[in-house]
Amino acid sequence: MQPSETNWAGNLAYRAGAMARPSSREELLAALAGEGELRVVGSRHSFNTITDTAGTLVSAEDLPAGIEIAADRRSVGLGGGVRYGDLAVELARHGLALANLASLPHISVAGAIATGTHGSGDRLGSLATSVRALTFLAPDGAERTYRRGDEDFAGAVVHLGALGVVVRVELDVEPAYQVVQTVFESLDWATVVENFDAVTGCGTSVSLFTSWGGTGGVDQIWVKDRADAPAGNAAAVLAGLGARPADGPRHPLPGGDTRASTEQLGLPGLWSERLPHFRLAFTPSSGDELQSEYFLPREAARAAIARVQALGPRLAPLVQVSELRTVRADDLWLSPAYGQDVVAFHFTWRPDQPAVEALLPELEAALGEGVRAHWGKLWQLDPASVAGGYERWDDFVALQRRHDPQGRFVNDFLRRLGL
Structure with missing residues (x-):
């Protein structure tokens, strides 16, 4: 294990005693043999200790693709x-x-x-x-x-x-299928809140970007619409609410390199070249950032936006950009969208972890009851309340114990949640 082994953002140095990079099933089994704690990492795009371990860290990066x-x-x-x-x-x-x-x-x-x-x-x-x-x-x-x-x-x-x-x-x-991506700019929060369903439903995928400061509204609205089954007339909806189409390519982060962004300006393109915000060939940032993300029941989002707005002066010095987007309900026990349509409040922070973590309890209180945190990002919620927010949590605990009775895949992060 080398001291340089970190997560993608560099805010976490793994404390594992050994690092395995198997490239075959045989090498993977050898890495799992013996005793002690085991955790697996892929692209390392997590910002908390969910993949950290005092035992062996197993990288899946070199395993056969087998597509x-x-x-x-x-x-x-x-x-x-x-x-x-x-x-x-x-x-x-x-x-x-x-x-x-x-x-x-x-x-x-x-x-x-x-x-x-x-x-x-x-x-x-x-x-x-x-x-x-x-x-x-x-x-x-x-x-x-x-x-x-x-x-x-x-x-x-x-x-x-x-x-x-x-x-x-x-x-x-x-x-x-083909997707058309268009960016719109400058829509005030009052209009967004009043017309929330129309705004988020005007495309197949809609993202609202803000800094919670500056103009006090939504700076950019990224709309991605399937050409074979358009979800709504984004141009008519958003222009009717006062937004204007961007006059050139945009990056979600103010001042970001637009070459890293996927094609916009209404030009049709393959699904894989429009649904992501960023091109695979570019690293979207240097990793010099931190991230948090919270999921609220859709019906609670409007009131939460107003409370987060009020925190604007506290958020603005630490927020690089914030994104709001929606996710349909599912039946997966530990999914943040389990049992309910949700609105995701995403925060890309400046790389000052002590300041961010000091602010998170205030932000979490503003988001309100029923909030679920992204499992792999920074949050300060009480672990018991996190587990309590999932009605099938006890069923998952029982499933985990049947799979891994010795607890070899359980680390400190999971133990705090009750595994």
Whole structure:
């Protein structure tokens, strides 16, 4: 283990005693052998200690990709270390697509699923809702596969890395489609709140960017619409509310390099080149940032926006940019969208972790009751209240104990939650 082993943002130096980078099943089994704690990392795009361990840290990056299209062209199988961007390239080669993507194509499929990470859209579920099957490898070499419809499948998909090493994932796919992306600017919060359903429903995927300072409103509205099934007339809706189309390409971060952003200005393009905010060929930032994200029931979002607005003077010095977007409800036990449509409040912070963590309790109080935190980002909520926010939490605890009775995949982060 080298001291340089950190997460993507560099705010966490892993304390593991050993680092394994297996490139085959045999090497993976060797890394899992013996005793002691085990955790798995993919693209390392987590900002808290969810993947940290005092034992062995296993990187899935070098495991075989193993991307295979099913004969009926309705699903794709892949290995545990594959990134969304690389999967998208292969699917596009076969004229296929996923229903949704996150803003970063650089993240690993297995890692995004494990934490309930999401894309955006009133009618789109999180990335985990496309999972058809998931195979876990135990330290003794035993495999356990869960398929959609199996008992406990809904508990195994968003698993926090506590059920073993994901060695195989099967996802739904569909025929490739085109997406049009347009950015609009300058809409005041009062108008957004009053017309919230119209704004978030005016495209297949809609993101609202703000700094919670400056003009005091929404600075940019990114609308991504499927060309084969447009969700709404974004130009008419947003122009009617007073927003104006951007006169050139934009980056979500004020002053950011627009070359890293996916194509805008209403130019149609392949799903994989429009649904993310950023191009796979560019690193969207140097990692010189921190992130938090919170999910609120959709019906609670309007009131929460007003309370967060009031915190603007406290937030503005630390916020690089904040993004609001919606996610459809699902039935996955530990998904932040379990049982309810949600609005995600995302915060990209300046890299001052003590100041950010000191402010988070105030922000969390402003967001209000019923808030769920992104499993892999910074939050200061009471761990007992976090677990208590998921009605199937006790069922997941029982599932984890059956999978891993010795607790080898449980670390301090998970123990604080009650595993």
